[in-house]
Amino acid sequence: MTNRPLIGVFDSGFGGLTVLRELLHHLPGADFLYLGDTAHLPYGSKSQAAITRYTRAAIRELVSRGAELVVIACNTASALALPSLQDNAPVPLVGVVGPGAEAAAAIVPPDSTVLVLATEGTCNSHAYAEACATHGLQAVEKPCPLFVPLVEEGWTDGPITEQIADVYLQEALAAAPQPPQAIVLGCTHYPLLRPLLQREIAKLDGNIPIVDSAEATARHTVTLLPTAANPGSAEPRLHFLATDAAAKFQRFAPRFLGREIPTVELITLED
Template sequence: MSERPVIGVFDSGFGGLTVLRELLKHLPGADFVYLGDTAHLPYGSKSQAMITRYTHAAIFELVSHGAQLVVIACNTASALALPSLQASAPVPLVGVIGPGAEAAAAIAPAGGTAVVLATEATVASHAYAQACAAAGLSAVEKACPLFVPLVEEGWIDGSITEQIAEVYLREALSLTEEMPAAIVLGCTHYPLLRPLLGRVVERIAGNVPIVDSAEATARRTALVLPDAVADTGVEPAIRFFATDSAAKFARLGPSFLGRAIEHVETVDLDG
């Protein structure tokens, strides 16, 4: 096992690579193991019991490869599986929903409102609304189902994506009587749309800050594992695992991670 801290990162696919990208920035003293459950995505169509089963298996798979902490870089798994697994997990777990809500609350006035943009499954769970309420913040949740396929097609800019984003944002703003204090990106795909969303938000709502749950999660992880914060000057080692379509993972993953992915190993969570 490496002498450096090892952080495991789990997602239902490769969207969680945006979280890994932020972890690499904030915890340069760690090595990483990433597992994408590409055989069973999307998690949004699965039952809570099935999502919990696969998340549990992924945690133990990552621990078997040396992970001393696991980041659940999947909003659906964070909402539906993390609460029941937290106490019994063999290592500390960090989800993406609590940190995102707390980051929004930190910049919002008391009693303010956040607009949460997320997938239909995450919105249906109301996990962000609950997390925001716990942080003293009201929340309006808006499902944006077209964002994920647009990102995966590489359409992160351009007039079509911008028009769709404007429709979603105007619909979200119509649900609140006041201008939101923050807009939370509640899906791991959405950070790739942040520049475009920033333009649209400024045009229709003015200067409303956008909170990236991936960045907030990395900051939370740094608090849990402070030994990994110092930059030792050594390039972090990263191992990538997928449960299916390793070639597709290697092809699409770099646009999320911001760096090349040389090799993806295949594992089975159904055993």
């Protein structure tokens, strides 16, 4: 028997593995069950009703397998599905938007402008703008649609990615009402671009701190399960589920998680 909590982690694919990587670092005393809904990705092109339905089904699956808390490691699902599911969920739910905004507020002066780099879907939801506003911050939300395919191709550095990042950042800075005091990475793929983005922003506008919403989410989860921050004597147990393309999931996992994964269980989610 073990008293280690089991944390469920849900994403539309494998980008949420960057969140799992941070959870493993900050909560070494927990075990983890990760579900990637690869059959329905990308969520950004789906309706809010569909995203909510998929997210509800994923939560139900994770809870049925013993998850005591579920991290919605997907910015689109956190923005569009989490608000309507939070109150009636069978276990606590943690999204990535709120912790990211809270982490930004902790390092910038009141009334600051924060630059949020995210996907089209997340930007269109204005979830980060609303979350930042609750902390007295103004968010400039910049869609960066090419970042996800670049990361998935493994092009996290080099002249092409640098040029694209430079264009996005220049456009974002030009649109900001005042120079941003922090940058929030509002997509789970973007942490893999963090070193490049830090270099590019230094060329354009000095050393603006970058907030990784994946890391912020892990730190927030520690406040809900403080005992899991203690490593204990056993290594965390990990189990991976995917709704399609298990072989691709397994192949991509090391890029996002930083380690090989042995197997991926293929499942079907019931709406």
